[in-house]
Amino acid sequence: MSLFAKKPAVAPAPNVNKETTAIDLGSAYVKIAVTDKNGQITQTVVAANPLGFAVPTKNTQIEPLANLLKNIFLEYKLPRRNVALAMSEKFVSTEVIEIPYLTDSELASSINWQAQQYIPIPQEELVLNYQVLFRPDKKDAGSQNMRVLLVGINRTNVNNLIAAYKQAGLEPTVMETESLATLRHYQNDDPNSSAMIVNFGASGMDLTLLHDNEIAYVISHQTGSDMITKALMSTFNLTHDKADEYKMAYGIDSSFAQGRIAQAIVPIAQTILTDIKNTLTFYNNKNVANPVKSLILTGGGVQMPGFKELLSVNLNTPAVILDTFANLNGQIPENNHAMFPVATGLIKRKQ
Ligand SMILES: Nc1ncnc2c1ncn2[C@@H]1O[C@H](COP(=O)(O)OP(=O)(O)OP(=O)(O)O)[C@@H](O)[C@H]1O
Ligand SMILES: [Mg+2]
Structure with missing residues (x-):
């Protein structure tokens, strides 16, 4: 199985992967996008993940995850070929390092040593992938550094996740990180600008910093949209489902219910703002x-009424919602586009 794209595709790919079933297994929802032999989307799925985890960190979590995948594939009659999946950013260590000019073979022989200094995963547990983002011309090698993207994942987590897919009768052919998949939807034409992609999911928030469309830095925070649901559950004594309904209908728009719902969300909103x-x-x-000029929002949680304005006003930075179906054709779903950055990013991956 090949891990990660050879090059980080920052521009929307002109071709979509043919006959792929791309899976974004989130801690709350599983999002799936399927393409046919013409690269058209034939099916999208949003299915609940009642397990509360997305990566089996323990052996005992492999079987329940396999059963969940098996059931979703049966229920939605999903094709089992070319399964592409993503690793949750929470379990990934992404670093961009600047080092003096090295040839490919020099880099290959020193990369593990380089990684030990930057990736906090012990050598024997480390699955390491790297990509050269920038290499100066040889004549400039004395004055310019090269930039290398390091992506490290814990071996046990990778093996457990693949074991769950295999136990479900699926053979993953591609795995990459959520931020790299998401990046394919974004292109800024201003070469010197910096931007931040905010992926606000149920159990976490991943922040990806981009300079000139190139990944500079990724950080994962534990602040997720489910914290808002839990705040509403305890303030108004609601079930999880009911609190989710309120969150989705009213959010932090203070014109609803005399602002009582918005008020209950304020402490979580403050945590989100502080993290960002x-x-x-x-x-x-x-x-x-080159400070960050725009916030690019994605992940189910950004669909909450008032979320975009909360960020743009308090962080004094324009915010836009990422178009996760840009340049894609076929059965585009009517709703919940913000839940699809990873699944549709995976189908835009150049093999
Ligand atoms: N319209 C909406 N308004 C408010 N919140 C929403 C809306 N739609 C979805 N959400 C919230 O978004 C979250 C799900 O988003 P997403 O599918 O991106 O998360 P996930 O990938 O399962 O989680 P994670 O990436 O943290 O593991 C849930 O908390 C859900 O309540
Ligand atoms: Mg997610």
């Missing part, structure tokens, strides 16, 4: 000439 602000400040201090 800390990362923004960290990045902007290191990139004074």
Whole structure:
């Protein structure tokens, strides 16, 4: 199985992967996009994940996850060929390192040693992939560094996840990280600009910093949309489903229910803002000439009424929702596009 794309595709790929079943197994929902031999989307699925986890960190979690996948494939009659999947950013360590000029073979022989300094996973547990993002011309090698993207994942987690798919009768052919898949939907034409992609899911928020469309930094926070649901459950004594309904219908728009729902969300909103602000400040201090100019929002949680405005106003930065079906054709779903950055990013992957 090949792990990760050979090159990070930053521009929307002109061709869509043919006959692929791309799976984004989230901690709350499983999102799936299927393409036919012409690269057209034939099916999309959003199915609940009642397990509360997406990556089996323990052996005992493999079987329940396999059963969930098996049931979803049966229920939606999904094709089993060319299964592409993504690793949750929570379990990934992504680093961009700047090092003096090395040839491919020099890099290959020193990369494990380089990685040990940056990736906090012990050598024997590390699955390491790397891509050269920038290599200066040889004549500039004395004055310019090269940039290399390092992606490290814990071996046990990769093996357990693949074991769950295999136990479900599926043979994954591709695995990459959620941020790399998501990046394929985004292209900024201003070469010197920086942007931040915010993927706000149920149990976490991944922040990907981009400079000139190239990945600079990825950080995963534990703040997710389910924290908002839990705040509504405890404030108004609601079930999880009912609280989700309120969250989706009213969010932090203070014109509803005399602002009582919005009020209950304020403490979580503050945590979200603090997490983003800390990362923004960290990045902007290191990139004074090119601070982040826009926030690109994706993940189911950004669909909450008032979420986009919460971020753009409080962080004083324009925010837009990422178009996760840009340049795709076929059976585009009517709703919940923000839940699909990873699944549709996977089908835009160049093999
Ligand atoms: N219209 C909406 N308004 C508010 N919240 C929404 C809306 N639609 C979905 N959500 C919330 O988004 C979350 C699901 O989003 P998503 O599918 O991106 O998460 P996930 O991938 O399962 O989670 P994670 O990536 O954290 O493992 C849930 O918390 C859900 O309540
Ligand atoms: Mg997710």
